[in-house]
Amino acid sequence: MSFQNNVKGSFHRAKEDIKKLQEDFMGLKQGQQMVAKILEDIQKDFKNFRVVTPKPVVTERVVVKTVKSPTAKKTYIAAKEGKKFHEKNCPYAKNIQPKNSVKFNTKDSALNKGYKACRCV
Incomplete structure (x- = not known):
């Protein structure tokens, strides 16, 4: 069982x-x-x-374009016996005596005379 x-x-x-x-x-x-x-x-x-x-x-954005106006002609100065030409307001140009300086109205005319540009130019 x-x-x-x-x-x-x-x-x-x-x-x-x-x-x-x-x-x-x-x-x-x-x-x-x-x-x-x-x-x-x-x-x-x-x-x-x-x-x-x-x-x-x-x-909307307002865009203002500035147009450079023709500036006064720059005068470049070099020493007669020097190798570089400078802008009129350059500190080096201010040290050049007037009797030893040569004035140029354009960069090209200074370059054509054999001068090299100062870093102020």
Whole structure:
């Protein structure tokens, strides 16, 4: 009889395990249905969602163009025995004695005479 009792007990435990598995399965199925419903709601909301891009801001800028007016002609000075020519207001030009100076009205004329430009030019 103990063999029969063992078999009955085993079947009884197997039946309980099957019922437990069915309950777990139903719980999982309900959870899956809830997740599917939430996902469906999110998809509906997403379809209704619109991205609103802001309109570009247009700003007006005032552009002031400056036009160089013709400036007074520059005078260039070089020492007769020197190698460089300078602008009239250059500190080096102020050190040149008037009797030893050569005056030029253009850079080109000073360059043509063989003088090199000072960094003030």
